[in-house]
Amino acid sequence: MALITVEGIRVFAYHGHLPQEEILGGHFIINVWVDVDTLAVEQTDDLNDTVDYVSIIEIVKSQMAIRAKMIEVPAKRILDAILKLNKVKNAKVEVEKIQPPIDASFDKISVTHQGEN
Numbered sequence: 862m863a864l865i866t867v868e869g870i871r872v873f874a875y876h877g878h879l880p881q882e883e884i885l886g887g888h889f890i891i892n893v894w895v896d897v898d899t900l901a902v903e904q905t906d907d908l909n910d911t912v913d914y915v916s917i918i919e920i921v922k923s924q925m926a927i928r929a930k931m932i933e934v935p936a937k938r939i940l941d942a943i944l945k946l947n948k949v950k951n952a953k954v955e956v957e958k959i960q961p962p963i964d965a966s967f968d969k970i971s972v973t974h975q976g977e978n
Contacts, residue, residue, distance in 0.1 A: 863897055864895070865895045865917070872888075872890075872922060872925045874886060874887065874889055876925075876928060876929050876931075876935060877961065887959065889959060892954070893939070893952065894954075895912055895946075920943055940952055940975070941976075950977060952977075954975070956971060958971065
């Protein structure tokens, strides 16, 4: 087993409860952690025997392109799609919303989903 980590995937999307977020959009950072069965790839050194991190990035991009009012929704869709990949045992997905249009000072707003096969 190994942990594949893809952090800092930057996406512009139209998620948010406020009407202006649907029109103006916003910036998001997505982090993904995937526990992978690496027994085969350690022997074969073949990409087909592991999880391709490019596939993870493509899943993030495609799911973030589907509008939702709450960031929990794309986070769960991303998680569900990653869990369907071959060799994935567990996964965790964090969606961070950068500078939402609210009057407050904070370091980070995010939601994290995790699941297992």
